[in-house]
Amino acid sequence: xxxxxxxxxxxxxxxxxxxxxxxxxxxxxxxxxxxxxxxxxxxxxxxxxxxxxxxxxxxxxxxxxxxxxxxxxxxxxxxxxxxxxxxxxxxxxxxxxxxxxxxxxxxxxxxxxxxxxxxxxxxxxxxxxxxxxxxxxxxxxxxxxxxxxxxxxxxxxxxxxxxxxxxxxxxxxxxxxxxxxxxxxxxxxxxxx
Amino acid sequence: xxxxxxxxxxxxxxxxxxxxxxxxxxxxxxxxxxxxxxxxxxxxxxxxxxxxxxxxxxxxxxxxxxxxxxxxxxxxxxxxxxxxxxxxxxxxxxxxxxxxxxxxxxxxxxxxxxxxxxxxxxxxxxxxxxxxxxxxxxxxxxxxxxxxxxxxxxxxxxxxxxxxxxxxxxxxxxxxxxxxxxxxxxxxxxxxx
DNA sequence: TCATTAAAATAGTGATCCCTATTAAACAGT
DNA sequence: ACTGTTTAATAGGGATCACTATTTTAATGA
Numbered sequence: 001x002x003x004x005x006x007x008x009x010x011x012x013x014x015x016x017x018x019x020x021x022x023x024x025x026x027x028x029x030x031x032x033x034x035x036x037x038x039x040x041x042x043x044x045x046x047x048x049x050x051x052x053x054x055x056x057x058x059x060x061x062x063x064x065x066x067x068x069x070x071x072x073x074x075x076x077x078x079x080x081x082x083x084x085x086x087x088x089x090x091x092x093x094x095x096x097x098x099x100x101x102x103x104x105x106x107x108x109x110x111x112x113x114x115x116x117x118x119x120x121x122x123x124x125x126x127x128x129x130x131x132x133x134x135x136x137x138x139x140x141x142x143x144x145x146x147x148x149x150x151x152x153x154x155x156x157x158x159x160x161x162x163x164x165x166x167x168x169x170x171x172x173x174x175x176x177x178x179x180x181x182x183x184x185x186x187x188x189x190x191x192x193x
Numbered sequence: 194x195x196x197x198x199x200x201x202x203x204x205x206x207x208x209x210x211x212x213x214x215x216x217x218x219x220x221x222x223x224x225x226x227x228x229x230x231x232x233x234x235x236x237x238x239x240x241x242x243x244x245x246x247x248x249x250x251x252x253x254x255x256x257x258x259x260x261x262x263x264x265x266x267x268x269x270x271x272x273x274x275x276x277x278x279x280x281x282x283x284x285x286x287x288x289x290x291x292x293x294x295x296x297x298x299x300x301x302x303x304x305x306x307x308x309x310x311x312x313x314x315x316x317x318x319x320x321x322x323x324x325x326x327x328x329x330x331x332x333x334x335x336x337x338x339x340x341x342x343x344x345x346x347x348x349x350x351x352x353x354x355x356x357x358x359x360x361x362x363x364x365x366x367x368x369x370x371x372x373x374x375x376x377x378x379x380x381x382x383x384x385x386x
Numbered sequence: 387t388c389a390t391t392a393a394a395a396t397a398g399t400g401a402t403c404c405c406t407a408t409t410a411a412a413c414a415g416t
Numbered sequence: 417a418c419t420g421t422t423t424a425a426t427a428g429g430g431a432t433c434a435c436t437a438t439t440t441t442a443a444t445g446a
Contacts, residue, residue: 151371158352
């Protein structure tokens with residue numbers, strides 16, 4: 001009998017590489033080494049499996065990143081390390097390129113609208129997490145009081161999405177880091193060269 | 194008999210909204226009001242139709258943008274207007290959200306790898322166009338000689354991709370413009386507030 | 387040992403995928 | 417009107433889609 005976490009890991013990897021619409025249940029059962037009825041008894045449906053695989057991956061990958069972001073480091077340092085960590089995640093050897101969430105299910109058949117809403121909500125949550133960190137920085141006097149933290153969060157969110165897209169297209173880690181360094185010059189009070 | 198350009202327009206809109214994998218040939222023939230054999234005699238295959246629909250849309254939408262970018266305006270102004278025009282294109286009423294190319298076919302089934310290569314190549318071309326404009330600015334003394342124009346182009350390319358993703362998730366035009374204004378503070382020599 | 391339960395594999399559901407062979411309709415020239 | 421040719425519509429082919437009913441195997445308990 002297949003271990004549940006191993007099944008989710010295998011599913012997450014397939015969905016990461018091929019997307020929701022590009023992954024078939026036959027792909028999933030074959031990769032997991034199980035028969036279709038086992039998949040449905042363990043995970044309910046393809047859609048449910050996708051949700052569970054995303055939750056599983058996020059729970060495992062996101063904790064370290066959130067610790068970095070919400071640490072007591074200066075907010076600028078925390079953001080830098082956070083972005084570098086994402087760039088690393090987008091360019092791991094022997095792993096699919098890009099991010100599993102940042103650029104997932106943007107275009108989709110109408111029948112998959114609820115799946116698209118879920119990934120959109122995950123992206124929104126991650127933007128709100130960034131914004132909350134910036135709001136804290138305002139409170140703690142690290143950023144000017146009039147800072148538009150929402151736009152700041154969506155700007156670095158766009159950088160994260162752009163990195164994912166470019167990683168999917170083959171960009172290497174060093175290229176993404178140059179991109180991050182340039183994006184960091186937009187930080188309030190910083191000066192670009 | 195269906196006019197070829199009208200057919201491409203209808204196909205482009207469907208592919209734009211639902212993506213390549215999310216659009217079926219049945220969707221296409223129904224929207225065009227033709228029968229399957231007509232689609233194949235006119236356009237060859239679903240893949241060929243997608244290529245032609247992209248070429249058609251790009252030829253029509255890109256000329257104005259390229260004129261803006263390659264005009265004799267100061268490069269910073271040209272870039273600003275170029276990005277604003279893209280933001281407008283990402284948030285048109287009664288049109289699909291986001292960009293048809295920037296975030297298309299990032300994840301895909303293995304059988305669609307050649308389609309993904311094509312969209313990736315289109316994105317790379319658009320980055321090279323940006324880079325060429327920045328190189329010209331260096332030659333003309335608008336930018337310092339040591340400017341890393343490649344990274345600069347990929348940075349604004351990431352902004353374009355991030356805008357497309359966020360527009361797909363529902364971002365309004367004003368929000369994208371705030372994002373652009375912040376991204377423009379990363380321009381060499383500019384100072385963020 | 388044998389009946390009962392639980393697990394897993396086979397086999398197949400109707401629907402839809404991309405694409406075409408075949409048939410039907412419209413039009414041309416004589 | 418009557419062929420010959422082009423154009424369009426129907427119908428369907430082989431494969432795959434997400435998903436299950438059924439059967440077979442395996443484990444369990446008396």
